Amino acid sequence: MSEFEPQILAFCCHYCAYAAADLAGTFRAQYPTNVRIIRVPCSGKVDPLHIMQAFESGADGVLVAGCLEGGCHFQEGNLRAKRRVAHVSQILDEIGIEPDRLRMVNLSSAMGQAFANTITQFTEQIRKLGPSPVTNSVFMEKTK
Amino acid sequence: MIVASRKNIQELKELLTPYQRIAILGCGTCVTVCLAGGEREAGMAASALRMTYRLDGVQKDIRDLTIERQCDDAFIDEAWKSLDEADAILSLACGAGVQAIAERFPNKPVFPGVDTQFIGILEEQGIWTEKCIACGQCRIGPFGGICPVTRCAKHLLNGPCGGSDDGKCEVNPDADCAWQLIYDRLKAIGEEYRLTEIAPLPDWSLSNEGGCRKIIREDQRI
Numbered sequence: 132m133s134e135f136e137p138q139i140l141a142f143c144c145h146y147c148a149y150a151a152a153d154l155a156g157t158f159r160a161q162y163p164t165n166v167r168i169i170r171v172p173c174s175g176k177v178d179p180l181h182i183m184q185a186f187e188s189g190a191d192g193v194l195v196a197g198c199l200e201g202g203c204h205f206q207e208g209n210l211r212a213k214r215r216v217a218h219v220s221q222i223l224d225e226i227g228i229e230p231d232r233l234r235m236v237n238l239s240s241a242m243g244q245a246f247a248n249t250i251t252q253f254t255e256q257i258r259k260l261g262p263s264p265v266t267n268s269v270f271m272e273k274t275k
Numbered sequence: 276m277i278v279a280s281r282k283n284i285q286e287l288k289e290l291l292t293p294y295q296r297i298a299i300l301g302c303g304t305c306v307t308v309c310l311a312g313g314e315r316e317a318g319m320a321a322s323a324l325r326m327t328y329r330l331d332g333v334q335k336d337i338r339d340l341t342i343e344r345q346c347d348d349a350f351i352d353e354a355w356k357s358l359d360e361a362d363a364i365l366s367l368a369c370g371a372g373v374q375a376i377a378e379r380f381p382n383k384p385v386f387p388g389v390d391t392q393f394i395g396i397l398e399e400q401g402i403w404t405e406k407c408i409a410c411g412q413c414r415i416g417p418f419g420g421i422c423p424v425t426r427c428a429k430h431l432l433n434g435p436c437g438g439s440d441d442g443k444c445e446v447n448p449d450a451d452c453a454w455q456l457i458y459d460r461l462k463a464i465g466e467e468y469r470l471t472e473i474a475p476l477p478d479w480s481l482s483n484e485g486g487c488r489k490i491i492r493e494d495q496r497i
Binding site for chain 2: 178179180183184186187222225226227228264265
């Protein structure tokens, strides 16, 4: 059996985390290839429904990356995202999915190395948790 | 507006377990505004239920749709076909909407997807408070625009109970004392004299205590 490779979706704010990912690439910082990045205009634009659909579509982990607190381009989009992520975490818990599979992080556009470290650390965390119970269910096994 | 709050996913799961094709029906009016049962919440509930059943290895056909108003037959018509195809309907409307759907589909199980709480207002983003218990004889006027029937925990109409502490209710210290608010407001508008008038006892038979109410307007009937 091949080693489990998590599929992680990262919603990255255009003004910070996405630029940090770009910077990480520019200076060739290494981080796992398990992450798929979706650029959003602000972490506050990430709808709770987007996160739910990510898990339903097979994501093992979801990261919402916004600006440092106090540094949001739209003033408080990242603070709203933080509260929404907490809300979705509670719903995940009710469903039976480990809330640790969802995380909100705050970065600035200058934090290329921190972005790489965050992705590395989160990937390891999801790897330890194993495949999402949604994708690992009997039903999904049958349809694979 | 009518304010509701969402139900726990496991509670919904237990309600819907016997059914295969499930329609989750959002309502585009009050419960959309209070973020409990609108289009987004219907999508969230559908997604959450599909996932929680999958964890048990069960695949169900769970779809969501939202209509403008569930307490209005004309809008139910728009979704009639989709709803009729389902084995069960989970209505995310207030209690009135759920019952309107149940009356329209007499042979189909219909379940409430939210807990209807009260008639209230948005106090600030994310905070809703009760303002009206629909007692059937509104007398807010003499009380400076503040309803003692709803906002005083003891429904007192002739002055405070004496238990308020620093302007807060002794029954619920998080709530303002309605009579403190009434006094402050009447003073601000120069109508304290209203406090010397004796308010007659309420006729509770006009409220829900007198049974389910009905309004018939002959001038509006067709």
